Amino acid sequence: MRGLSISALILIGLLGALFIYVYEDLPAFGDPNAPAIKYTKLFSMAAHDSEEQLGQGVIPQELISKLKERGFPRPSRVESDPESENGWNVFIPKNEFHYDKEEKYYFIQKKGDELNVFRNAFVIRWIEKGLKETGVPNMVTYGLADYRSYDTLGETTVIFTAGISVILLLRRRGRL
Amino acid sequence: MKEDKGERSIVTETISRVMIPFIQLFSLYVIIHGAVGPGGGFQGGVVFGASIILYITAFNLTDGRRRFPESASIVLSSSGLYLYAGIGLLSILFSAGVAQYLNYGFIPLSGQFEQNRALGMELVEIGIGLTVMAIVASIFFDLAHKAEPKNKKEETD
């Protein structure tokens, strides 16, 4: 068993080195600006006259063409964000992305001389609209039993199968 | 578990007799209040299974099997899964031509749409709790049962 222990230690050393290699990409612990809970950056474009158009509520043509060539859904409406300065929320229309109503999808922020275009994270919709749509305050419960109830059905089947297989394996030892 | 040694402990038996109903009551509280606070179906089911394990550990395995026979565990686990799949099938049937997405809101349990969703979620959590409780108790019974020796050869356990 000496050979197996030594090769296991070498493998663990290699995996530790691999972790150090990817260490710098992980977000810091408790970062409120991490991309998983806020937004991820898509691209940035120059802001010549797009800013006045966004201020009036018109979507600039350059934005529509850039989003279309990258394969993102088409925007429909612009509104200025009340919580952050120089920020605009962009909505997508009904049935564009299998949603029933129009949804807040993109976020544009002006920084210096450029407009940065972000895409909202997935959980923003859960946090903001969950209580109104389902009537249940607990986020984890309506995430498990309402939005992802199909996965929970498979989960219950897994634990049922485990119990049945334990009964089948240990049946020959005499019943109580 | 203590049947071959023949000794009983009075302190353990008395404490278990007092604590087991309150543990079961707490598990029901955790299942049903999963909508308002932390908890839910899986958590409450495991706590209920833990109360059955406490009964087996304090008393005999034979007494525990008499209180929780094998037919009860199979019936409870199957009916929990049946309840879950039944609520899903009902929601498919009721929202057939009305909407293009499935949610529990179309089942006519009460008047409003959001209330239907909350009630459907509660029924689903009860189903999960039943299955998890029966399976946890059944797994413990099967793993703890000592095999009888065969052909005068000792079984190492």
Next chain:
Amino acid sequence: MECLFTMILAKYNYWLSVILMLIGLYAILAKDNLVKKIIGLNIFQTAIFLFFISLGAVKGGTAPIVSQEMISKGYVYVNPLPHVLILTAIVVAVATTAVALSLIIRMNEEYGTIEESEILEKLKEPGT
């Protein structure tokens, strides 16, 4: 040197999870007893749960239970998505451990031992 120290301290949760993961992996590979391997598998799974949930922490965030007054006061919530996914994974870990332990009981009845090297020797010799 100070910058390096801050970099290590700022993400200390990943260090803890990875060290637990490596301990569990060593137990699976290099131990001889079958039950110790299954316990190593359990340690490995627990370390993965810790890693995934600590990815979704937010500084100063409260538990993910929404209420109307908290929205008006402007509370910050922890990311609820990792919690939902890990609940499923915990149940899978429990089911795997139960089936593995019952398999070990059956192997013990067949071969009379739970050391892996002795079982391999008994399989190699010609005879039942």
